[in-house]
Amino acid sequence: MKISLDLLLILDAIERHGSFTAAAASLHRVPSALSHAIAKLEGDLGITLFQREGRRATLNEAGRTLLDDGRHLLRAASELERRVQRIADGWEAELRIAIDAVIPIDRFFPLLKRFYAAGCGTQIKLSGEVLGGTWDALATGRADLAIGAPGDPPSRSGIATRPLCPRTHFVFAIAPDHPLTAWEGIIPASQLLRHRAVVVADTSQELDARTIGLLEGQDTLRVPDIRAKVAAQVAGLGIGHLPCWLAEPEIAAGRLVERQLANPRPAIPLHTAWRTRQDGRALQWFVDELNRPEVSGTLTEGL
Incomplete structure (x- = not known):
């Protein structure tokens, strides 16, 4: 590989300090070492990277492109060094x-x-x-x-x-136009079974999936996440329990109605x-x- 991190560091120093002499001083090297390294790189690539005016060296378009993209590599290499050191100090990658x-x-x-x-x-x-x-x-x-x-x-x-x-406490909530709102008093399980439940599927891959508050044989609508569950219940697509932090704003806004059950969901x-x-x-x-x-x-x- 013709381009090394060391050469990118040299290019960066020359561009920042404006001359080979000043760049060499910042890198604690002699100017001739920098001149030789850049000349070899230009020869290997078959291009020129600088416009030279006396002691001042200015990157041309090719040199600017190389340095701009190369600085991303320098930052990545610097971050890699820091990460490796942190891992050695006990911090996980x-x-x-x-x-x-x-x-x-x-x-x-x-x-x-x-x-x-x-x-x-x-x-x-x-x-x-x-x-x-x-x-x-x-x-x-x-x-x-x-x-x-x-x-x-x-x-x-x-x-x-x-x-x-x-x-944890959950609220049983339904849309205001859901048929269960017509039920007077505490709702028994036999009535819940007649209506579709909105559920977020357990994400287990190997362990047995868990269900809470779902009755055997009950029709279900499975949604991808908890916020989709709220939206589905607001839309009247089904019934179910919701965390208080999600249910309470919808109840306050009149988009859901809280009802009491004969067998409420246990706190976990x-x-x-x-x-x-x-x-x-x-x-x-x-x-x-x-x-x-x-x-x-x-x-x-x-x-």
Whole structure:
């Protein structure tokens, strides 16, 4: 390869300082070494890179193109050096975080912003999961950390847990024009069975899928995410339970109506969970932060 990072550094220094002499001083080299390196590069490429006027050297169009694109490589190489050093210091190259659909993901962003501000350099990959899929993401290695994993953990080794929220509360809500609004009083399960339920499918790939509040034999409409579930229920396409943080604004706006059930959906706990084989400093940073009541409280307020 004719173009090296060292040659790009030389080009960058000459362009910034305006002459071979000044560039050599900034790089702690002699000017003749820079002149020889550039002359060899021009000879290898069969082009000229500079317009020379006395002691001043100015990049021509070809030289400018080479340097502009080359600076991207210099920045990438510099970042690679920093990342390798951080990995050697115990920071992971990447941390995969699964967030259950019951947690509003935007509540996680202030914590993520503080992590980035610490300059740790670990790449973060977020994924959204549903019910057992949040546990499944850990069990199958799709995630290193899970936030809001609901219910009991799977009977698999290699997963550590801490309580995040002891009880979550859901609202049974239907569109104002749904036939169930005509039912007076508490709605029995026999009536629910007559109507389609809107559900977000469990995202488990290997573990058994979980369902909550769905009656055996009930017609279902499966939607891709929790916000689509809200929209479908507002449209009167079905019934179902919703997290309070999603249901309450729709109820206040009159787009949904809350009703009471004879067998209400049980409250379930949420957990922070992580793979014990993952022991990097980025994972430990998030585990420690999520253990702080003010942080976990911000994530789970109103759930």
